[in-house]
Amino acid sequence: MQNTTEITGLRLTERLGRLLEGRSYAALCLCCGGGGMVAAMARIIGQPAPFGVAFAAAVPFRFTLPTALGVAVGYLASAGVSGGYRYIAASFLVTLIRWLLRPEKWDRWKGWICPFTASSCVLLAGVVPALYRDPLLYDALLWLTQIVIAGAAASFLDRAMAILSGEDCRTRFYATALGVLFAIGVMGLHTxxxxxxxxxxxxxxxxxxxxxxxxxxxxxxxxxxxxxxxxxxxxxxxxxxxxxxxxxxxxxxxxxxxxxxxxxxxxxxxxxxxxxxxxxxxxxxxxxxxxxxxxxxxxxxxxxxxxxxFTPSAADEATVKCLLEERLTGTAEALREVSDTTREVAKRLARTAGGDLNGIFDRVAERLCKKCPYSMACWQEHYSDTVDALSHSVRKLKNTGSLEGEDLPDSLGRCIRRDQMAALLTAEYTAWTGKEEARRRAARARNLVTDQFDGMAIALEGMVEQLEEIAAGAPALAAHVEEIFREAKLEPKRAVCWKDREGRVTAVAEIPQYKQARAVPEQLAAEIGEALELTMSYPKVARYGANIRYTFRERPLYGVEYGSCQLCSGGGSVCGDSFRLFTTSGGQAHLLLSDGMGTGSAAAVDSAMAASLVTRMLEAGMDYRSALRMVNAALLVKSGEESLATLDAAAIDLYTGKVRLYKAGAAPTILRRSGRGVLVESTSLPAGILERVEFEESSFTLEEGDLLVLLSDGASAQGCQWILRELEAFRQEDLDSLCQRLARTARLRRTDGREDDITILCCRLTRQL
Structure with a gap:
């Protein structure tokens, strides 16, 4: 599909510029002469005005002479020789000055020399009549007013001419210049x-x-x-x-x-x-x-x-984009620095905490043995034997949960306070284990917090990447969209369009919520596609406050067909695997499979939680890396028991067919590309088992008719070679039937006497018409 919006996206001034570039000099001279004539015919309360002189000062240099002739004709037609001769003389004087200065000097000082020349020529043209009669105060004031009008009109007309040559007029000053040009035109045509x-x-x-x-x-x-x-x-x-x-x-x-x-x-x-x-x-x-x-x-x-x-631009889009990228990048770096600093400080504190058993023995010796007559023998002459005996006692305490005086080793036979020592060892060990558990919980929570900081940093970096993908806004296309919504009587609050670096168009329009019943999304998509000379997909409709937002995107080259099948372990009603098949904005199709640890309801909770959280984060615009960090932290804090789940995901760009696989402890992925089966394996860990878990990523490109199959470990327990052969022999049948046949065959092939949940997902690329 050819993208033709480079022409349809031009503003009116740009189109006029391109139109004039291809026309002859004679036609352009005729246009300038006609404009000068209309400006000269403009009158103020029935009296001639110096607008023709201002027009002669503002036109491009190569059209000065035909413009002066047009101005002369306009003044003669509207005021006659007696009423317009001064302005005719002033317009030819402007032309002479411009010829003497040459265009390079004129353009260099254009901002001030254009109004100055117009005012000066009107001033000089009025000097000669003033010498032949005594002017009244009224005549002097009228003359001064004409001089000011000539300079102001020349300044505004100069800006208006710059607009007609293709400059951006979406600022207040340039819009005012066009308003002055319009008013002068109306005043001239009024005669x-x-x-x-x-x-x-x-x-x-x-x-x-x-x-x-x-x-x-x-x-x-x-x-x-x-x-x-x-x-x-x-x-x-x-x-x-x-x-x-x-x-x-x-x-x-x-x-x-x-x-x-x-x-x-x-x-x-x-x-x-x-x-x-x-x-x-x-x-x-x-x-x-x-x-x-x-x-x-x-x-x-x-x-x-x-x-x-005439759509106003509040700020230059490149400036806004640069500012957002800078702020997001700075925030991401700060979060990552906080995470790294917290983790490093925790490691140093752990090394200096001194949480070993020797501290228990030292406290026992200080409190119980310091005044004992055998202290010197136990802690000086036979130190190693004493420490070994206490270590043995602590191990017994750890295994049995209790310690009596007769449980102490024979090497402590000289001890006269065996029962007191057993009680003190029990108390000190209990306190030590409590502190150690608290330290472990604090370390776990600290690691979770730092993981979440990392996840937020990755999410912000992903937002920066998305901003970088936006090549430029398209106000002309947005005007098309707004006009279509207006013609449908939907009262659009705003409409914006932009293109990404691949030239793909996105259009967004917001309407009041009470107008939603009138909207027909399919018809709007068809009309927008016709106006933009593109094919647009069915819009995404979402509520934002009191408004309804419609997001239209250029239709991708490919579509996707899905198939799935799940078999519960032992014929149960609860499956420990969860999956999602969905499409996000930007033409990304996703297959997501999560396998919880074990089978039954506990595994189902872990897998459903992982799949749901990742899906929601992807739909919100986050990427897979940040989603995995968040899910991993959620599984670690979900309960006091061990909780983990594998994650296996495939993201397909429907515009190009490029596929990215993301695996965290997942089974192999199988694809059939150009009729041949390919196996993609992973050695990564599942989520919820360690902090800072990462996806193992791989990428490849699919074409029309290629297949992608995701498996849970219950389907791949007896190897995947037979699945490769099945896919190579597969013809154009229903994908659900294919998944059911593979799942049943996987269950029948299992010979180790164990059962597990089996889930098989499949998708096939199709080319959209």
């Missing part, structure tokens, strides 16, 4: 009218309706106010047009839950009714009807591209 119907008001109404589809209520209200101000500057009637467009935009946004038609009808009625009441003319209804027709003719793709262009 083109026929029978009271103006092209500017039609364009403004169309823009407000489009804003509803692009960003919803708030964006529509903002576009309405901006359109009202633009038309108000032209006519001087600010209250009327701000009310018409602002109120219309707000109502269109409210009724957008009924789709494009609902918002169109709401805006049309508001605009037409208020305009008719104010002007007593049908021109308002004509304008809004034409705007509605234009709006309904715009294809949805245009709205998606506009949404991607």
């Amino acid at each position: 083109i009218q026929l029978g009271g119907v103006t092209l500017g008001r039609i364009a403004a109404a169309t823009a407000v309706l489009a804003a509803v589809r692009v960003r919803g209520n708030s964006f529509a209200a903002m576009a309405g106010i901006l359109s009202g101000l633009a038309v108000g500057f032209c006519t001087g009637d600010f209250p009327l047009y701000v009310t018409i467009y602002g109120l219309g935009g707000m109502l269109a946004g409210i009724f957008s839950v009924f789709g494009r038609l609902g918002s169109t009808l709401a805006f049309t009625f508001t605009y037409g009714a208020v305009s008719a009441l104010a002007s007593r003319s049908p021109s308002g209804f004509i304008e809004v009807t034409l705007a509605a027709v234009l709006f309904l003719m715009i294809p949805p793709t245009v709205f998606r591209l506009l949404a991607a262009t």
Whole structure:
């Protein structure tokens, strides 16, 4: 399947840039000249404005001359020779200055020289008329206002031109620049009218309706106010047009839950009714009807591209990703350092604790023998014999649990306090064993805590690896998804898309919980796949607070068929083996088998606990290494009795067919690849028997039709060669039937007179259509 999102994912400005790159210079000159003409025709309360001069200062260098000609035509058409000659002269003066400076110098100082040149040329063009008449204070203030307007407009238009060349406009300043460009366009088109119907008001109404589809209520209200101000500057009637467009935009946004038609009808009625009441003319209804027709003719793709262009970005995604990776990595290293330090300190304390039996003998000698007349003979002349006798007594005490005076060895025959010595040895040994047990429990708990620190560190490192797999966000694709949810009347709270390093697309959208009944996941997946030109899988649906989250992923190349069979030992009803067959996000299929120690309910508890915990952790996004550490710690503290379980897992990447095996004390795994059987064995220890247990890992790649078989030790007790032959002879039958036949055969082949639980899991890769 070819991934074509590199084209569909472009923002509108990027598409315009690529479109203009392939067009002739003459066509581009015509566009710039037309833009200059519209800017020059813009008027403020019926008077010419220096927007044409600002436009001439902002366009790219190679289009300065055609732009100046367009500006001249615009001023002549709207103000005539007498009213527009100053601005015509100023625009040609701007062109001359730009030619004298050359483009490299202009681009170097562009941020300040563009508005400065526009203002200076308007200033110079007004000097000559001022010499021939005495200007009034009003004329001087008007002249100063025109100079300021020229500089400010040139600054904003310069940013807008940068946007149209492909720069990111999802910041407030650049969005304001586009708003100024739009307002100037509306003001210029407003001078083109026929029978009271103006092209500017039609364009403004169309823009407000489009804003509803692009960003919803708030964006529509903002576009309405901006359109009202633009038309108000032209006519001087600010209250009327701000009310018409602002109120219309707000109502269109409210009724957008009924789709494009609902918002169109709401805006049309508001605009037409208020305009008719104010002007007593049908021109308002004509304008809004034409705007509605234009709006309904715009294809949805245009709205998606506009949404991607105007989607605000709170922070650069690379910066956020780098910050998260740094914080997670630092936390993982800190946890690992805590674990290592705790373990090292515990080892040193254990070496200096002095927990041997000699301490008991020293205390007995100090308390009982210090004032005895035979002390010198026992503890100096015959020291070795005395210590050996006491050691023998302690061993007897350990075996029988009691010690009397007559139980002491004959070598202590000279002792005159045998009963007291026996009692003191019993008391000291009892205290010593209690302390030793406490030390062992503390050491065990300490090891469990350090293991959990290790597990959390590994989990955080796994999160860093997952972040590194995210190549980049895709706001344009997210706009497609948001528009599809909006058209389905699901009121999306947000939508995000990203690609991993393999180019695979993930899309996430959240809707209010009360809208879930309206959603049809299969239809949404099909529409998103069509919009993104991909094939999407059925979405994962989860609840997050008051919202419902839908996660769509590009459909993997492979699917997987499962088979399983379990036979309980001795025909019982409780099996000591537990297994899980499931698929996690990211196109990972998992086979998980756990075999508890022994048979019956106790083994079933251990295996079910191990399988359930690992499954839950994998579904939460953790990796196998951290899951094993957590499960191992859980089995160690589950009860005071010995508790252990094997873990045998296979994770299959359904996009590539790559398989990773994870084994902790598990039986061999068998696979049939290209028709031949292969045996994968392990020498690792099960979970719950030692601290810091590790998986033994191996990997290989499967293709369509290949088989993977996981076994418990009850199935492999008589070897696995016969299973290899069975798999090589296997044809396209049901996988459950295959597992049942292997399990029954394994039971019949057992000849050692013992029985054990038997579990066989099988999966087969299939290529998805």
